[in-house]
Amino acid sequence: MKKAQTAEAEDDPGLRESAPHFHGHRQRLRERFMEAGEGALADYEMLELLLFRAIARRDVKPLAKALIARFGSYAETVAARPERLREVDGLTEAAIVEIKLVEAAARRLTRGALQKRPMLSSFMEVLDYCRTAMAFAEREQFRILFLDKRNALIADEVQGVGTVDHTPVYPREIVRRALELGASALILAHNHPSGDPTPSAADIRMTKDIAAIAQPFGIVVHDHLIVGRNGHASFRGLKLI
Structure with a gap:
């Protein structure tokens, strides 16, 4: 009562x-x-x-x-x-x-906005999703969006979770997973828990390694997004890829 x-x-x-x-x-x-x-x-x-x-x-x-x-x-x-x-x-x-x-x-709300939509014409939705998923995380995460020939989402997977400033990334494993899924393109994303989204030299080198290994298989890296509390960085926008 x-x-x-x-x-x-x-x-x-x-x-x-x-x-x-x-x-x-x-x-x-x-x-x-x-x-x-x-x-x-x-x-x-x-x-x-x-x-x-x-x-x-x-x-x-x-x-x-x-x-x-x-x-x-x-x-x-x-x-x-x-x-x-x-x-x-x-x-x-x-x-x-x-x-x-x-x-x-x-x-789920932000990921739902991406379903069945061409990624390259939905940059803000992709960015919103990555920020929602990772920008405020306390540890660094490396996420991959696998896309089909129409640039629609096939799968969204976290490939690794690391420390506050480093996540181990294995380019050959990423390409192998893309081939398993039948992906034609990738969007890479990770967070900087420090808040500053500026790409590091290691970020740039790793992105180029993935693109170089993927290229012979006809898989394109469309972009690499870095998100943080204080904003974001796009490798394509910065002309780093």
Whole structure:
């Protein structure tokens, strides 16, 4: 019975007086979000909305602010690894699941925009997807988009996850995988956890190695995107390939 009253308090004015003080705050925050959109809410308020479902009987504003203080922003909190989220006092396992569900949903939404579409005419969608998938990750990831003859997506695969500044990449393995999938072209992508997307000498050398090994098999490297918190770099745009 007590549980039912707690759930109803936000909607029943007669129960609000006996409900915890934060219930009215939750309702007001929900209403502001629905009326004005996410742009009207601070990062910690967006996290509050996310935590409401998982932590029903506690004021989550202090926890939301602690998460922002720890990770830096809403995006960085959502992208944080579960083991790092578990280091935050008061964050339950159910709340961590909710946070990671949001990250997964964002990836699926942006990936859905790429399905069945020619990649070369959808540069911004490709960039949005890569930024959503990797820009705020704490470790470097190397991702490959495998394309067919019409430049539509066949597969999207993470080929490696490394440290904060290095991911081992094996050009021959990448080309072998492209041949297995029947791919005609590739878009390479990786993140720089430092935030600076400027290509390194190693990035440039590795990209040229992949292109050189792929070329005899009729496989083209269309672009290599580097994404970070502070922007992106396109090898094609920089005339590096």
